[in-house]
Amino acid sequence: MSDLKLSGVSETLLIPLMGRALESKKTDGILKDKKSVEVFESLDYDFKKFLDPDSKRSMLRTTIRTTIIDRLVENILKENPSITVVELGGGLNSRFERLDNGRVRWYDLDVPEVYEVWKQFFVETDRRTFLPFSAFDEQWITKVKQESKGPWLFISEASVIYFPEKEVQQLFQSLCEHFSGSYYLFDSAEPAFLEGLEKDNDALKYCDAKIKWSIEDIHELEKRFPTIDVLKIIDLESADHEYRSLYPADFHKTVDGYQLNLISL
Secondary structure (H helix, E strand, C coil), rough: CCCCCCCCCEEEEHHHHHHHHHHHHHCCCCCCCHHHHHHHHCCCCHHHHCCCHHHHHHHHHHHHHHHHHHHHHHHHHHHHHCCEEEEEEECCCHHHHHHCCCCCCCECCHHHHHHHHHCCCCCCCEEEEEECCCCCCCCCHHHHHHHHCEEEEECCCHHHHHHCHHHHHHHHHHHHHCCCCEEEEEEEECCCCCCCHHHHHHHHHHCCCCCCCCCCCCCCHHHHCCEEEEEEEEEECCCCCCCCHHHHCCCCCCCCCCEEEEEEE
């Protein structure tokens, strides 16, 4: 078993990892991810605590979110096969393995403690690099701009939402300043969703991390940052997306207001 030393926000990456692995083991799973199964089965960690009904329900949410993001990224890759993708707070996500088209330039960005685990399972190549930085440390911006010319697609999946409003707004400002015209795909939560999580006894109760950034209306970003244009919004809780039927009948009793957003910067 592989040694694991993750804490705080970094520990939350284990919830979607387990979700992807368990879904991949199903004969009719919506996602097939051999690498996630490999990593999940190799880590020395008490994953059993995430098997209570409420936690399994939240893992289903993360797996559906991941699958929808994959489909959106696939569509962008069809239009821009040589695009540069930067996953901000990518954790142990194996999206590169799932979507690599042989031409895309890919960066997985996360803090150094995640990199120590990442390099046990993943290999850097001439098209795939790990950047051991926080998304809020602008050193990575300099490196990405030096090594790639764009266009760029940035992805934040369950990462920046764990940080305070001030830091998140600064990230938007930096992306708009340095990567104007690029895509940014990220999840966001309304204030009511955070209240629902507490009542719903989400899997996060097992991690020392809380969602800190919320936004009532994603179009507020267009007012704060003149270059931002909201291109697509997918409500993960109540919209009629193709995976909606997978949710249990009572899934929406206490949770609402969680969505994916695709914007241009």
